[in-house]
Structures are given as C-alpha cells and as structure tokens.
Amino acid sequence: MRLLVLGTIRRRGVTHGYGVHQDLTAWRAETWTNIKPGSIYHAMDKLAAQGLIRAEDSGDPVKRGPARTEYTLTPDGEAEFKTLLESALKSNEFQQMAAGIAFMETLSRTQVIALLEERLAAQEASAVFLRTLPTESQPSDPSKHPELVGMWAGYMEHAVTATRRLLQSLHDGKYTFADDVE
Template identity: 55%
Template sequence: MSTVRLLVLGSILRRGVSHGYAVLRDMTTWRVDTWTNVKPGSIYHALDKLESQGMIEAAASGAGAKLGPSRKEYSVTKQGKAEFFRLLEAALVSPDILQFSAGVAFMEWLPRNEVIALLEQRRSVLDASLRLLKSLPVDERPSEPSRHPELVGIWIGYVESEAASTERILANVQAGRYDFKSERLEAE
C-alpha cells in the first residue's frame, strides 16, 4: 500500500489538483504496472483511503463548460504532503525494488543532498545484506532450502544488482544529473 500511496500523492502533487481519472491516466502513462505492483483498482481505493485519513481533500469540480457528470477533484493537504515526503524517504532507502522504484520516480522532490544521503544509506543496507548472504553456509546436497547454493546464489545476484543500480544512480545524482525541485526554486 505504501507504494500506491506514494504514487497517488505524487501524481496529485505534480498536478496541484487532480481527479481520480487523471491519477489513473498518470499511472497508465508512467506504465507503473511494469515497475511496481500497482493495479488500477488500487488507485481508487487509495484515493478513498487517503481522503478518509485527511491526506487529500476533495471538492466537486465546477460545472463550467464541461458536459457530463461533475467529478471530485483532489488536492494534497499539509498532512498528505508530510506523508508523501515520509514515504519518499522510506522508498529511497528500501531494499524492496518496487518501493525503491517509486522513490526514484519522485526523488527530484527532495533536495539533492538529501537524496545522496538516502542513496548512501540504501547502499550500506545492501552491502550489509551482501555480507550476510555471502556468509551463509551452503551444502552441495542441501537438507533445507536456506542451505541451497542456487537459492543463496539467486539472492546474492539480486542484491549485487540492486547495489550496482544504487551506486549508478548515486553517481549520477552526485554528478549533477537531474533537475531537483529545490534547485529550480533557488534559481527563480
């Protein structure tokens, strides 16, 4: 649920005000189904939950020149913005690839130096995981799954890949790639 919450809050924050269909359209356009486990039905459930928790506010959109039924338009509350940043920071240190992917999608909302610190923290967690995995005993003829060399090998390969990706992203952020929102505001 935290990945869905992060994506929904991020979509609304990017737009300022948004209705559920626009959030769904963002998710479809961003192809989140290819890099997260977010499903279309979970987006509307998240909107309802976020509204009931005071993270977003809803108001019926004005009739204006649009034909058809009015829709609820949402904006992120102060509490919702704090939740977005809490989820974003947690995602950028998460060893879970789905949460981390959502964090990378919105990392420009944080100051560059904070993203660097969070990525360094994630790298440390992954390095500790690698040390642990490489220390696990394995048996040629394992009596239990945790001692299977192929299983341990799969996890070592996965964590090595995650560590390499984190290192690459960290190097790019440190090299000045990407436009961070705080730097755009300072330039104005």
C-alpha cells in the same frame, strides 16, 4: 500505491481521479510497481478518508453529466508523501524504490544522496552477510541450497551496483532537484 497516488496528485496540484489514472497508465507504472488501474480510485477514497487528500466538487456549471471531484494534497498528505518517499529511497524492495525514483527530484539533491547512501550501506552489509551463509551440496533445508543463496547474493550485489550507479549520476549533477531550481 500511496506514494504513487500522493505523488501524482502533488505533481498535478489539483486533479481528477482520471488524471491520476492517466498519469500512472502513461508512465506504465504497472510494469515497475504492483499498482493495478482499478485500485487507484479505491486508494484515493482511502487517502481522502484519512485526510491526506481533499476531495471537492469541481463546481463546473457548464459540464454535462455528473460533477467531477477534484483532489489536492492536504498538509498531512504532503507530510505523508515526504515520509513515504524517504522510506522508498532507502528501501531494498524494488517496487518501493522504483516509486521513490519516480519522485526523487521533489527532494533536495543532498537529501536524496544521503538517503541513497544509507540504502547502499544496508545493501553492502546484506551482500556480505549473504555470501557468508553456509551451503550444502545436498541441502538439508532450503536455507542451505547453494542456488538459492547464490541467487539472493547475486540479486543484492546487482542492487549494490545499481545504487552506486545512481549515486554517481547524482554526484555528476544529473537530473534537476528541488534545490537546483532558482
């Protein structure tokens, strides 16, 4: 949630809470993350209280109705965004990785490749480990159930394949990254 909200504000530069909500809804973020539309404003309040975003009255004297609050990233918010993004791109947790992919182009191509190679090494080690776990045809406990072990190993092998495919796309020059723009 923090990465998505910070990244959306960063992408827009200056935005109202409704703008963040509109972007995340338009991106259908609720289908690839655990974000709930009602939690966006709560997250923004927390980020403002932590000094990661700055909230200011829009000062629009023509607008009728209540004043709107505009948000921008603070320097601490920019640093937190980068930290969260780097962590997400190395994560084996699907929803974190999905949020990382959403904003990966804000980093350099070289940096993203390095983070994904780190992720891949961890995934490959996990896949090997999972294939060595003992199983029993009549499992004495769930950790030895062949279906459970097989499901986790299969999940990790699929994650390895997906990470390799993404890395190949990046090596092939796909997408435009921060260091690709002149």
